Amino acid sequence: MTGRVKIAVVGCGSVSQRGILPHLSQPDIRDKVELTAVVDIVEERAKACKKRFGAREYYTDYDEMLRKADVDAVVIATPIPLHFEQAIKAIEAGKHVHLNKTMTTTLQEANKLIEARDRAGVKVVASPGTIFYPSTRRIRELLSQGYVGKPYWLCYGATWVGHEYEEFRQADDVVRGVDPTWYYKAGGGPMYDIAVYNLHTVTAIMGPAKRVVGFSGVGLKERVFKVAGEVKHVSVEMDDNTLLLLDWGDSVFGFVFGAFSIGAGGPSFFLSGSEGSISMRWHRSGRVVEVFSRRLKEWRKTELLPLKLPYVSGVHENIEEKHVYADIMHLVDCILNDREPVVNAEHARHVVEIIEKGYISAKTGEAQALETTFDPESQFSRLKEILASG
Ligand SMILES: NC(=O)c1ccc[n+]([C@@H]2O[C@H](COP(=O)([O-])OP(=O)(O)OC[C@H]3O[C@@H](n4cnc5c(N)ncnc54)[C@H](O)[C@@H]3O)[C@@H](O)[C@H]2O)c1
Structure with missing residues (x-):
């Protein structure tokens, strides 16, 4: 495709107002x-976002937007x-689609989306593109270079106190005071919300x-918070505390968790093997990757990797949610240059299946076989081409 990719952003809540719309309204990307x-x-919210971020039109009805707006892609x-x-409707209307995490909530939906x-x-990019993170690429590289030897087990997970605590939502007005109740109902919960990042990362590193x-289970049965100045009592219907054990075969295991509880600075990744181990922890200027290995002369090596993402430079480095922006610009790149997305629906489907079957296992007490697969090798080699082309 030539010319600019015309985009509609659906949902003007927290991630859109803090990240997506500020990024997409910057002058430096107007040529694309x-x-x-x-x-x-919420009309007032849509109208305010149109004005503040310079969109041509606003809609309160998604179907009407698909019928009337002249757009190439939907975020x-x-x-x-x-x-x-919403994704199926956009695809059937011939639009390219970027989906924020998590792509869908069931494997059946994911299959239908891929078929459609x-x-x-059309092109579909399904966040989160954790394969774009330098630390994910580095850990996979270290593993393939033999620093860990035979992998034994890994641990990674996410905790976050809950979306009612987002600073953004504390406003008393209806534009910013966006109700986070859905995070505690079916289809919300910390697995689809935050552990999805960890699952994308560990499967990018280890494969399907x-x-x-x-x-x-549910830890807190009720949450009480203010929405646009009004106090709300919300009964928690979606599990807010989940631990998953994963089996990669050949005696390689993993432990991934997601909880709406208080963590301490973000949990770390840890991978242990016959020759060494790799850990990764968050740092304000990036990610610290530490290797202990018999293959290293000094036994231990520490690297600080800045969070440098493809497509993100200049003003975008300092706007929130730059990883979401990177995924959206990946879609734009795929549309303009006819590339196959590397942050793709097949990888997202595998993660959706893990989450859905993890919940089924928790109910039945039985291990669940996973049927989907994806090809991280080809994702990483195509990613190298993207990085090389700048
Ligand atoms: N909040 C975050 O920190 C964050 C970060 C990255 C990605 N995400 C992802 O972004 C997505 C949105 O999350 P959020 O936290 O911004 O949610 P939110 O609740 O803050 O915003 C959702 C918005 O969608 C609107 N909406 C609801 N139904 C709609 C419909 N039928 N048509 C059009 N608009 C509708 C709501 O009015 C609201 O403004 C989710 O997929 C989430 O996983 C969230």
Whole structure:
């Protein structure tokens, strides 16, 4: 395709107002992107976002936007349970699609979405593109270079106190005071919300898993918070505390967790093997990767990797949610240069299956076989081409 990619952003809540719209309205990308429409069921919010971020139009009805707006691509930033239906409608209308995490909530939906994409011949990018993170690429490289030897087990997970604590949502007005209740209802919860990052990362490093066992439940049964100045009592219907055991076969295991509880600076990644181990922890200027290995002369090596993402430079380095922006610009790149996305729906489907079957295992007490797969080798080699082309 030539010219600018005309984009509609659907859902003008937290991630859109803090990240997506500030990024997409920057002058430096005007040769590639036009912010054509914003959509939100809350009219005041949609209208305010159109004005503040310079979109051409606003809509309160998604179907009307698909019928009337002249757009090439749709960025879906609505609550997770809405992703599937909205993505299918966009694909069937011939639009390219970027989905925020998590792509869908069930394997069946993920399969249908991939079939619809292939029928329509459009591009789909499904966040989170954790393969773009330098630390993910580095850990995979260290593993393939033999620093760990035979992998034994890994541990990674996410904790976050809950979306009612986002500073953004504390405002008393309806534009910024966005209700986070959906995070505590079906299709919300910390697995689809945050552990999805960890699952994308560990599967990018280790490849597709073969089996999952889950333990899951609700910690806090009720949450009380203010929405646009009004106090709300929300009963928690979605598990907010989940641990998964993963089996990659050949005696390689993993432990991934997601909880709406308080962590301490973000949990670390740890991978242990016959020759060494690799850890990765967050640092304000990037990620610290530490290797202990018999293959190293000094036994221990520490690297600080800045969070340098493809497509992100200049002003975008200092706007929130730059990883979401990187994924959206990856879609733009794929549309303009006819590339196959590396942050793709097949990888996202495997993660969706792990989460869904983890919940089934927690209910039944039985390990669940995983049937989907994806090809990280080809993702990483195509990513090298993208990085080389600048
Ligand atoms: N909040 C974060 O920190 C964050 C970060 C990265 C990605 N995400 C992802 O972004 C997506 C949105 O999350 P959020 O936290 O911004 O949610 P949010 O609740 O803050 O915003 C969702 C918005 O969607 C609107 N909406 C609801 N139903 C709609 C419909 N049918 N049509 C159009 N608009 C509708 C709501 O009015 C609201 O403004 C989710 O997929 C989430 O996983 C969130």
